Structure formats: structure tokens, C-alpha cells
Amino acid sequence: MSTPASSLPPSPSSARASHPTQATHPAHPSRPSRFTLPVLLVRWTLGLLLLWAGLAKLADPAAFYVNLLTYRLPLLPSGMLRFAAIVFPWLELLTGAGLLLNRWSDAIRPLAVALTALFVLALGQAFLRDLDVSCGCFGRPLFVWTSRPGFALGRALLLFSGALFLHFNRDDLTEAPGQKLESHS
Numbered sequence: 001m002s003t004p005a006s007s008l009p010p011s012p013s014s015a016r017a018s019h020p021t022q023a024t025h026p027a028h029p030s031r032p033s034r035f036t037l038p039v040l041l042v043r044w045t046l047g048l049l050l051l052w053a054g055l056a057k058l059a060d061p062a063a064f065y066v067n068l069l070t071y072r073l074p075l076l077p078s079g080m081l082r083f084a085a086i087v088f089p090w091l092e093l094l095t096g097a098g099l100l101l102n103r104w105s106d107a108i109r110p111l112a113v114a115l116t117a118l119f120v121l122a123l124g125q126a127f128l129r130d131l132d133v134s135c136g137c138f139g140r141p142l143f144v145w146t147s148r149p150g151f152a153l154g155r156a157l158l159l160f161s162g163a164l165f166l167h168f169n170r171d172d173l174t175e176a177p178g179q180k181l182e183s184h185s
Contacts, residue, residue, distance in 0.1 A: 039169055042162045046112060047099030049138075049159065054092030056138050061085055070133040071126050091115060099166070109167045116160040123153040 057064040065085035069078065095115060098108030119137070126133050127149040137152060 036169075039166070042165055043099050043102065046159060046162045046166065047096045049096070050092045050112070050115070051096030051100065053138050054089045054094075054096060057085075057089035057092070061089065064089065067134060070131070071122055072129075072131060073122065073125070088115075105170070109163070112163040113160070113167050116156060116163045119156040120153070120160050123149055123156050127153050 065082060068081045068085055073081070091111065092115065095108055095111050098104045099112065131149065133149060137155075
């Protein structure tokens with residue numbers, strides 16, 4: 001004798017579907033989704049700024065290299081700075097695109113933290129050593145004061161805080177860390 005379908009206990013997926021007002025988190029179905037506007041705004045802002053910075057540096061890599069030399073970073077030879085002038089813009093571009101598209105978060109979010117931490121370290125040492133350098137972060141500045149180490153350091157600290165916020169707040173992820181969501185097509 002078969003049991004009528006209406007007397008079977010609901011499956012977890014059908015139980016979630018029966019409560020349309022309570023969305024569930026895509027990476028963690030057992031907890032409600034907290035897809036928050038602040039997470040989205042921080043991710044998009046950081047993504048756009050990194051994309052802009054990467055494109056500005058790619059447009060004039062020689063100027064970015066000259067800016068790196070003015071930081072007089074201790075223990076870094078000019079060959080390593082030349083390598084950084086080539087690689088960093090591409091890392092910024094990749095990180096910015098990954099944040100905007102909300103993809104590869106297991107790699108992109110730690111990369112955003114690492115990049116912004118490097119910005120803080122470079123600008124912090126320039127500020128502490130009272131070096132008169134232009135930030136070089138976003139190409140030619142619209143206003144001279146925005147590229148000065150004190151202002152640029154404050155901006156870098158905000159970007160670093162945003163990257164940390166995203167790294168530890170994973171509520172907007174579309175897939176669980178290390179695994180893909182099932183396709184429903």
C-alpha cells in the first residue's frame with residue numbers, strides 16, 4: 001500500500017519554497033538570507049574603484065612606475081618595482097571585475113584585502129617618512145590634494161576596511177565556498 005504524497009513530510013527544499021517571504025541564503029540553505037544593501041554597496045564601490053585604478057595605471061604604466069620610484073620603498077630594487085608596475089594594474093582590474101560580477105569570491109576577496117593592505121603600507125610609510133609623493137592611484141588627480149599621502153592614506157584605510165568587511169561578510173555569495181550551486185535550468 002502506498003502512502004499519499006500529502007502525508008509525507010516536506011523536503012527541505014519544498015519547505016523553503018512554501019515560505020516565499022523568507023528567502024534562504026544560497027550558500028547556506030539552513031539560514032535565512034541577509035543579502036544586505038551595505039554589502040552590495042561596498043562590493044560595487046570597491047570593485048569600481050579597483051577597476052578605475054587598474055585602467056588608469058594600464059593607460060600609462062611608465063607614469064605608474066615613476067610614481068612607485070618616488071615612494072623610495074626600502075629593500076625593493078627598481079626591477080621589482082618595474083614588475084609591480086606591470087602586474088599590479090592587472091591584479092586591480094581582475095579584482096575589481098571579480099567584485100563587480102560577484103565571482104571567484106574565495107580568491108577575489110582575500111586578494112582585495114591583500115591589495116588594499118599593500119596600499120596602506122606603501123602610503124603609510126610615505127606619510128610617516130614625510131615624502132612628497134603623488135599617490136598615482138587613479139591616474140592624474142583632478143585636485144592635487146587628493147593625491148597627497150595623508151589624504152591617500154585615509155582613502156586606502158577606507159578601502160582596506162571595505163575589503164575586510166567583504167571578506168568577513170559573505171552574505172551576498174551566490175555559491176558556497178569551494179562548491180558550485182546546482183543548475184536549475
